[in-house]
Amino acid sequence: MDVVVGIDIGGTKTKLGLVDEDGKSLVSTRFRTREYPELDHYLDKIRDSIDTLVQDSPKPVNLIGCGIGAPNASSRNGTIVNASNLVWKGTVPILKELKKRISLPMRIMNDASAAALGEMLFGNAKGMRDFIVITLGTGFGAGIVANGMLIDGYDGFAGELGHIDMTIGDGRMTGLNVRGGLEAYVSATGLKRTVMFMQSKYMDESRFRSIAYNDLHGEDITRAAEEGDPIALRAFDFTADILGLALANFTAFTQPEAFFLMGGLVNSGKWILDPLEKYFNEYLLEVYKGKVKLLQSGMAGKTAAIAGAAALIWEDRIG
Template structure:
């Protein structure tokens, strides 16, 4: 078998790509600007040039088994990107087929949260686990569900949108998906910032967060304040962790995972977030699941995680049927 795969992570600003070996070592990586390209043909030409240079420089030409792509709203079944919010390309876009034709290499594509789950199972904290849920806590809340060693895609390729489980049925926060009360609106990085603004407006407690322009507060500001001992900021993490724990207890009833694995910027908050999640999760857990579900942090390095997650899909890539 050819010894390498390529991982491509398409973000709204940058596209990161890298060559990865079977042990999960990133041999080399590079990036291009996604938003520089108003049409997808120019983007593919730029990607082809950048990746070809990388393969030539690392003696990997003709040694690539497959290419895996992680992208927003990408469908594993169809190879299509169904819709794009921040990138001005027409959708649905048959990106897997287009990249495969450009490189002459089999391509598989999925959304970024699913790619993270596959990466964790192939190279990270979920090695050896057959049942787990990957939760990405970033700008939004993404998820990938693995049952019996298989990523769950559902009948249409869109299964696993746990960030859009509704946590508050009445007077919930408006979500970008158009619904209200979604988990993402409370427990993403932007959700934490929203909670901070609400707490500051509704309460009288002293807090260093009151010294910041209210609309500019970020989850990092809340974290820094909490670490320095700010009680209001610590309560924001309690509030966030409590909601996540409730959600994880509910998710457990669905697939009985061995572990729930956290990834993303907010997951780096450590015990500030993990302790209230654990306590809330156990408090809300059905009796038969208590004490059985591990809460783990991703073992993928942040800098390599996007490329590793996408690259893991490259081992599954099949040649297009002609």
């Protein structure tokens, strides 16, 4: 059967899978991105992983192409540029280098844009003409669809909203040294930073008083909220406030019918989503009120990013 290799290059993990035309992964694998600081070694690892996937596939497969989602990727130039969450710095000609190893039709795109395409092809945005996918993982990403088309931008870098300056409160620096940048607050990493901040601001007793930053995981914060930990509750409220303002502002741009939220931060469920709903509707301009939905992604959790990347190739066949 025909399948597409979907590759999601993340700051922490790289995920690969063989994706059928319904967006399902027949087989998938993952490895830690940071273990391959040399680009050549990383790309060799990708090639080897694809070989292993083909061998491990439950059915015989015919590879028809390879779609890649990555932070700060330019679809136009096939490069990754200044990605703050990746180990390789500067301009990385990833498509050109990978083509030396794999002879398949290949496309790369900003990971959030790939996720938007996946949501449109395989997920909950089927038939929608105006929506925005927000990815809240190590960083903050946005994939924007308007008039039924993905917005690429003049040079392939539309939707890089993680570093827009929200000029908020303590003015945190993002990985690209933008003061007050959105993803310094609203991302899985941003939530961890906020747990630190709340410990500086308040004297509340909290389980976090005995956990170091590097030992802190998103699931810990969710569990703490469930136990009523005041620092965890404050952190979620603060994060939801800023995300609510950002989404209200984004609404004024392309007026989407819906936002789809995905990524690590969303795994905290109601702790982030309930206050988000409240703040979002509070900040929304009157003319938009009641018209913009906050929805969960319809992509099966773990393989969403892989399916999104594969959508870059499937789009031409079934789009």
